[in-house]
Amino acid sequence: MNWKDWAGYYAVASYDTNHDQEYFAYRHAAGLMDATPLFKYEVKGPDSLNLLSRIMAKDIGKLRLGRVTYCCWCDDDGKILDDGTVARLGMDHFRVTAAEPFLHWFLQNARTLNVTIEDITAKFGILALQGPLSREILVHAAGGEVATLRFFRLIETRIDGRNVTITRTGYTGDLGYEIWCGNSDAIAVYDALIESGKNYQIMPAGLAALDVARIEAGFIMNGVDYFSANHCLIDSQKSTPYELGLGWSVNLERDCFIGQKALQAEKETGSSWQFVGLEYDWEAFEEIFARFDLPPQTHSGAWRTAVPVYGRSGKQVGQATSGAWSPTLKKNLALASLRNDDYSKGDALFIEVTAEYERKRCPVRVSDPMFFNPERKRGK
Amino acid sequence: MKTASKPNSSTYDAIVIGGGHNGLVCAAYLAKAGKKVLAVEKRPVLGGAAVSEETVPGFTFSTFSYVVSLFRPQIIRQLDLVKHGLQIIPMETTYNPIPGDAGLVRWADGGRTRNEIARFSKKDASLYSEFGLSMGRLSRFTKNVIDTPAPEPASLNPKELFKLLKMGKLFKDFDADMRYLNVKLMTMSAVDFLEEWFESEPLLPSMAGSGIIGTFLGIRSPGTAYVLLHHYMGEIDGAFRAWGFSKGGTGQISLACARAAVSFGAEIITDAAVERVKIRNGRAVGVVLENGGEINARTVISGLDPNRTFLKLVGEDELPASFVGQIKRYKNRGSSGKVNLALSRVPNFEDGRPGLQHLKGDITIAPSIDYVERAYDEAKYGEFSRRPFLNIVIPSLSDPSVAPPGKHVLSAFVQYAPYNIREGAGKWPEKREAFGDAVIDTIEEYAPDIRDCIIDKQVLSPWDIEKMTGLTEGNIFQGELSLEQLAFLRPVAEWSRYRSPINGLWMCASGTHPGGGVMGAPGELAAKTMLKEGGV
Incomplete structure (x- = not known):
């Protein structure tokens, strides 16, 4: 145990x-x-x-x-x-x-x-x-x-x-x-x-x-995928509900509540970050390890040490904060925060992968973070 | 899944004969490429030998094939099979019961397994992980082989030579030890091969047992070491040597493939047996159904075994004599049967082990090498084994959906049950009951209360397997996985690349490279080859 x-x-x-x-x-x-x-x-x-x-x-x-x-x-x-x-x-x-x-x-x-x-x-x-x-x-x-x-x-x-x-x-x-x-x-x-x-x-x-x-x-976790504003040392470590994909849970049009004004402004001007799911390109992932003559190595279980996510130009565009091999979906998945909020499903990015102590970049595709959503979850 | 028994159209780009998992994989890939595809299955249910049926009310049996190991992960991804219902639950244990003893359990946890083996041999225990590493390395070579069409050594086409070179390079990249090991693996018996590492029973027979599955050979027969690897390289999620159950039974794999095929626009009909392939001017142009219906297609693809495809659906007259001769010599030799039980509770193996965790994987009845070899002795002379080698699973322990709450399903793969019994294969119906009894008697020696647990049973001899699925002689792999019938020799020399001597007639199932098992690779490779070479 x-x-x-x-x-x-x-x-x-x-x-x-x-x-x-x-x-x-x-x-x-x-x-x-x-x-x-x-x-x-x-x-x-x-x-x-x-x-x-x-x-x-x-x-x-x-x-x-x-x-x-x-x-x-x-x-x-x-x-x-x-x-x-x-x-x-x-x-x-x-x-x-x-x-x-x-x-x-x-x-x-x-x-x-x-x-x-x-x-x-x-x-x-x-x-x-x-x-x-x-x-x-x-x-x-x-x-x-x-x-x-x-x-x-x-x-x-x-x-x-x-x-x-x-x-x-x-x-x-x-x-x-x-x-x-x-x-x-x-x-x-x-x-x-x-x-x-x-x-x-x-x-x-x-x-x-x-x-x-x-x-x-696709459920976020406090302390892993975001940090409570109370614990952040610098402003950039803080997040807003919109940046975490929780905009659906914010009701702005009502009596005042804590954070309302700031959230209202963010809603109008747009968010600085976007929360997304990432799906690894498995063939490319295998290829990274094959270069070392190794089979692909996934973590046993979920990982939560953030890794950089890069854009096509090679510039870092954000970070994947947790991820796991999905035994059900047969996919390597990650949850990530990306700068700017204009990514859409299918966009191609790169994630850092360590193979045999070397840092490599593996192609990933942006996806809805709710990777698995069976009917029975909500069904009668 | 609802299917019609009549096609919507009279002409297709491709007709796939047989709704087994390979046929459906092939149909799905072709449909995905935009082809107008029809798959035709003779039974009311889809799946061929990868089928699940509620044979006893409330109990879903994986009638024939009962575990998944080699199903290609790229097929799952490319056909989006998870979205279409595929779920594989890994099996983490292998249990060898011994009457009056705790037996041997090999767990997912290496340390725990080592402790178990050490009860029988400390030396074997210390070597076990080393062996696993070597087999893992060999499997990676073989994985490359099973994921590409077989290279053709007789060809002078530069592409073929390049493929051979590539494979040669993979082989060359092995260090000398691994190269020797590979050659040994290809030529030795499972027992001899394993005895290079291990000394103890029941570890040896337990491991060697997978070398005889689906073959008409004994664990001391040369050539069985390769089959061992074929099973050893079971792969789920990229991890080698991981076996699993398909949730809802093996048939769910076929159904997921069928749903994927339909989602890409393929059409599937059931209750529609093909009587013959329509051939005009030496070219396949469609099929004639047993009910008289005719369907036309530019390409006909057979998911049936080579014997049935060419000797029954095409006919000798349409084929070159040398090819017919080769197909006739192709070894089917069904050697195994199946007993499926509906149980009121989990039988008690009286092994003193707490809980049921050790029964969640496979349970192998192979207490000694001699036991398994003796089982083969009987088969050699046309008898089923009185005390057979059994590979048992109780999938309901991992997947409760296959049995009513608290009740269970037990599936026993039985070897040997030769198709050609001494009295003649046609006499199997008279021997079936005795065969089932021999299996249950065998289980009873390990789990004495088994008879009290049985609610109902299904006993399948190779003759029954042939009758139900059409597999010639009931061979579960559509032909033995022996070295002379593998790679560029499968099914026969010069015709290993899914084509046949009849223009427009292709093959797509286990009788082609890389062979049997619920892996879908032949279906995938056939479809990809056809698409690449303009076959459809």
Whole structure:
């Protein structure tokens, strides 16, 4: 078993010596992952909606009861701080997930509001059950109503007699659910899910497999594909939602929210960066290694050490921030930020590849970062 | 996938006979190049020997071919097969059960494998990765061979000479040791070859076993070492020696190829058996269906084996006598059968191993060299092996979609089951039950509760394989992969480049270079050759 640090917790990178089987469980059966270290906040009170609408770039005012939404939040300059989900459990009751601690930020912006904000990170466990058979397993564990739970909706139900909130969300770009339960119930719920999944080849799965799945799905990661403006030493390290391909999650036409003016201006003048997917030209990649009489060498799993991306003229035009060989798509993939925002699908660029300690340039094609998007992800 | 049984048109640029995976790959490449293509399959389902069928309600059997190794990655990319549903799940273990023992498991993890082998021989354990490295290097040479049409050594065409030189250069680039190794590989038996490294059982028979698959030879017969490499170079995602299951069964590979072909504009009909190739003035001009229908085409491409193509669909009268003689001598010699089981649970191998992880790959019944050789002895004299070599997989452990929840599918590849049994091939239906029993009895020696687990079974002798797929003598490779039938000699000398003595009639399947296995290379290379040489 391989461990890694996740926000101060030991988290499983892979249960076996390598993550392959866990990855395939995510894609062909179901993987069960402990996502508890995610930062979790409970927002309650009459002004909850106001607070979240003010913080989030997305109009949370439109979030209906029983729904979950993906969103990001920015500083005053429209630079992204973090991304996560907001779930609406009651008219005045929300839960927020974040990759980094933001209690201070929420409190600071709530000073004049009638709202309580609690860090419930250690109070709740989150189990991510992801994969094409996750629905069958959950129906077995939690009952039939899960069967009709739609994409980005939630229900409150019971597993093994314990209260759980199930959201149809995830980080694999596949059919999947996240199960919230009280910390002390988490082990029992975990065991019940494994038991229910026995006939469906469920596997405990870790972060290494997740990392490959999230790249196939084109999901960005804080600290890897972008950096929270709070942690950047220089301005150029900061990003905006538009630059990260999250423009769809920004609702400008509404009451004021943090970063609104800057984002409005960016929308009008255009962004300095564009977030894209890159697909390696495999034949060229093979050729680079063949020159050394070597078979092509891909990383085992996802990589996250940024490498330069070059234009046709040989000038650096940006950087690929993470990537992976996709065992499902049979393609070598990368997520990249490129200067200027006028790249379109199919454009030819070059990425740095190291072969036998030598730096080479491999042709790549610009693509939609959502490389893998099966119907079952959103389907009934 | 829905298919019609009648074509929309009466004339095509090309008709592909046979909806096996190679025929479909070929059809897809031709359609992609803008040709008007029709593929014609005699069965109601597509796939030929790469087919999945719900033979028992709720249970999907990969009826014949059951694992994927060599399917060419460039085909997946060029035909966009992932978009059309192809998904391959790697198999990471090889398990050799031994009654009353933990057996031998070879894992994806090298260290763990070494520890397992060390139980039987510390020397073998220390050599295992070195062997893998050598085979990997040889595979890279061979990979080059399988991804290009065979060079023609008798030709004086500078292009051909250049290809030979290129291959020669690859060979020359090997150091001396690798060159010797290559020659040994081409000439030795699987056991002799492996004994240059290893000493212990069950490692030796387990590894040598892949050298006999699909051949009518024993593990001590010269020539089997090459077949070993043919299996060893299984390649998924560019990594050698990686085998996998196609999600939903092997047929999904064929269906993905079919969907790709259709997306490029090809037409596919099923339930349409071809009775003969229409030949006018020495040129193939179309096909005549068994139902009397006639379809015309500028080019006819056969995805059937050479014997069936030339002796049954074309006819001796249309062909040069020397060619007919060669085709008649081409060895099919079906030697294997298949038993597919629907199981209520995973059988217990009583090996004391926790969990089911070690059963997720292939399970080889080959406890000793003598065991496998003895199995061959019986076959030599026209009997099926009472205790056969088995290669078993339980794909439902990796891909739950092929069986109802909690239930499983077991597929056993069985060798030897000679097509020509002593009583005559036609007597197979009477022997089938006994053959199936011999297989289940064999499994029972390793997993004593197997009979309690069986819900239903399908037993296929080579005679059944021939009846269902049309493969002559039920040979799974459309002809043995023996050295004299490979490369520029496949199927026969002078006709290794997908052409035939009949103008406008081409070949595109496992009976051509580089041979059998679900790799799609013959279909790909045939299509590319045709397009390049103006054949269509």
